[in-house]
Amino acid sequence: GGWIDSLIMRCCDILFSFPDILLAIAIVAILGPGMINVIIAVAVFTVPSFARIIRSATISVKESLYVEVARSIGCKNWRILWVHIFPGTIQSMIVNFTMRVGTAILAASSLSFLGFGANVTEPDWGAMLSQGRNYLNTAPHIVLFPGILIFLTVLAFNLLGDGLRDTLDPKMS
Template sequence: MSDNSQAMGAGSPLAAEATAPERQKGRFKQFFRKFCKQRMAVVAACFIILLFIVGLIGPFLTPYNPEEPNYDVLMAGPSAKHWAGTDEYGRDILSRLMDGTRLTLAVSLSAVLIAAVLGTILGLLSGYYGGWLDRLIMRGSDVLFSFPDLLLAIGIVAILGPGSTNVVIAVAVFGTPSFARIIRSVTLSAKETLFVEAAKSMGAKDSRIIWRHIFPETVSSIIVNVSMRIGSAILAAASLSFLGMGAKASEPDWGAMLSMGRDYLSIAPHIVYFPGLTIFLTVLAFNLVGDGLRDALDPKMKN
């Protein structure tokens, strides 16, 4: 047998490297098959994809200018021309909902991604090093957990001032402890595994162990928690806008549209119904996708 044939033997490192892409491809197929078995999650994922498409190209697809008033059709109900009716200024509600999708998704995704990055770093450090650093991070998380999420966000925005940027900061602050606690739990389990112990015995640096060996074990938990937190972030951002602490009233934000339409609930309920229904369906879709990802990524789930 030649040297090359021996090098590519079943137990050689080269053979392991050669089969690594195949293993990754197999894992992805297994995940995709599990996820597709959950019909509600698939339908919710399609709805979310549609939302992202609308968020990207929605301003070019709106049937009317979302900012242009039309005083000839003030608070008109749903019709063939205005599928969701018009608001108190005669603006097409469907156009405003489509235009506001980009703002809503941008605020919620930014907040959740910031919380995921901060929470992951804190959770990895807390779980790996332990000691006084673990106690400091966890006690700080307990303090934030002691406040209801929305109440904490209101307090932060009250200090920083209203605006979409401050809403992102507020939502990110109350979302960070959730990521930190979940990632800490995964880190505590991962650092006791044999491959981490082997890396330590070989003199690997802590930073390499954390990011090359432990962090990959947390990715599935991060993905699931991100998908679950986006719905909460959308609801929190809409609530802050509804209270006048988020986006400006003139912006096509879903929460701001609810706030402006509540004064006309008795005479034109459609002004409130359609933004409220959009928020409900969006939050529900992200929660369903989160459940589907959790079940598909959980190795304990049966095929």
């Protein structure tokens, strides 16, 4: 709560007003092509959703009875935060992280496909798709395998996140 929370959430609202890939393209266009800049761009559009989910989980745990009891017996705010609230939000962090990895892989591959990502000498699935599109008629396997690997990797992370959500959320069962 407070003005810091409000400021962070308004910054997240500003970042939410732009489509993810468009924001990433703008950031990479400003910073220049390269894998480090792609990572920064993907992080910039990933952080606001992460912040919203963690804020929601924190507010939910903060209003729990055991946090109220800890506050009533005189625990310091830092102890309440790290001993009582943080362990209650770790499940949301893990599940959200695994679900967002697939989105990050797709965004990084898209940026590389458009020419904003890795250099030609660096191995990257998006760059492989971009280079292989010239050979679709003669050698379709050049784009088939990177495309399948992107698909399978994103699917695996989404299934992992879904399984973790089902396992870690006691309300689901």
